[in-house]
Amino acid sequence: MSAQVRAAQEGDEGAFGELLRAVQPGLLRYLGVLVGAEAEDVASETWLQIARDLGTFQGDFAGFRGWVAAIGRNRAMDLLRSRRRRPVSTVPVEELLGDRPAAEDTEGAALTTVGTASALALIATLPRDQAEAVLLRVVMDLDAVTAARVLGKRAGAVRMASHRGLRKLAKLLDTPPGPAETTTEPDIRKSPEIDSASGVTPTTAPTLKGLR
Structure with a gap:
């Protein structure tokens, strides 16, 4: 997948789509625990930032996953701070x-x-x-x-x-x-x-x- 990272940085939309499909499931599960039902909205904001800043990223696919997680977490924390709440589980x-x-x-x-x-x-x-x-x-x-x-x-x-x-x-x-x-x-x-x-x-x- 590191080749897809490089291709996506060069403007290959298909490669970017492959990266999204590879990373999105785990990202949604991570964000789901942090922000619950708003995980998809936060993930969308995350990918918009990734698309905008992809040219600045340096590293392989493993590093890309970490970069995505960091951006997603920052977005989630901004949301939580704005609403002054913490991630919780409401299920016994x-x-x-x-x-x-x-x-x-x-x-x-x-x-x-x-x-x-x-x-x-x-x-x-x-x-x-x-x-x-x-x-x-x-x-x-x-x-x-x-x-x-x-x-x-x-x-x-x-x-x-x-x-x-x-x-x-x-x-x-x-x-x-x-x-x-x-x-x-x-x-x-x-x-x-x-x-x-x-x-x-x-x-x-x-x-x-x-x-x-």
């Missing part, structure tokens, strides 16, 4: 766990699975620094250094926040609420932040595969 946690597999489901016992919307809503219940770190690292697929630049923090701090957030999600999902309806999207399974954590193994740790 117990409702978010309702689509988990039954306890007797052997595959479900090994892999924690929740639907995409529920996973994002669960992330929104985390402290903001942890929620953003998880979203940037797992949903937008940024490395720790790039995510740190987006958040204006050190890479180590972002790794720690992501690790703590994923540990909290693992604890939330540790005890099944009982037999569930159906599970449609396996989203939370494994993360590099959790793999090395003491006492948490890849089979029990959550990740957000499927949210990207």
Whole structure:
């Protein structure tokens, strides 16, 4: 995709469209946790700025994703400041766990699975620094250094926040609420932040595969 970045900078509209399609899903999920229903409006403003400033960008596709995330976050923070509100989840946690597999489901016992919307809503219940770190690292697929630049923090701090957030999600999902309806999207399974954590193994740790 780095070739598409260069082509888009040279005015190739098709390449710009490919970049948008590649990055937009993760951006919308990230912004959805920050600003809720206004995510699409903020994303539109983000892409307008990207189209205007694309010639100033320097870097590859990985850097481009981080650049998009930073612009989107700035737009979201401007909106939140203007309305003096913070990103919150209004859905009770117990409702978010309702689509988990039954306890007797052997595959479900090994892999924690929740639907995409529920996973994002669960992330929104985390402290903001942890929620953003998880979203940037797992949903937008940024490395720790790039995510740190987006958040204006050190890479180590972002790794720690992501690790703590994923540990909290693992604890939330540790005890099944009982037999569930159906599970449609396996989203939370494994993360590099959790793999090395003491006492948490890849089979029990959550990740957000499927949210990207």
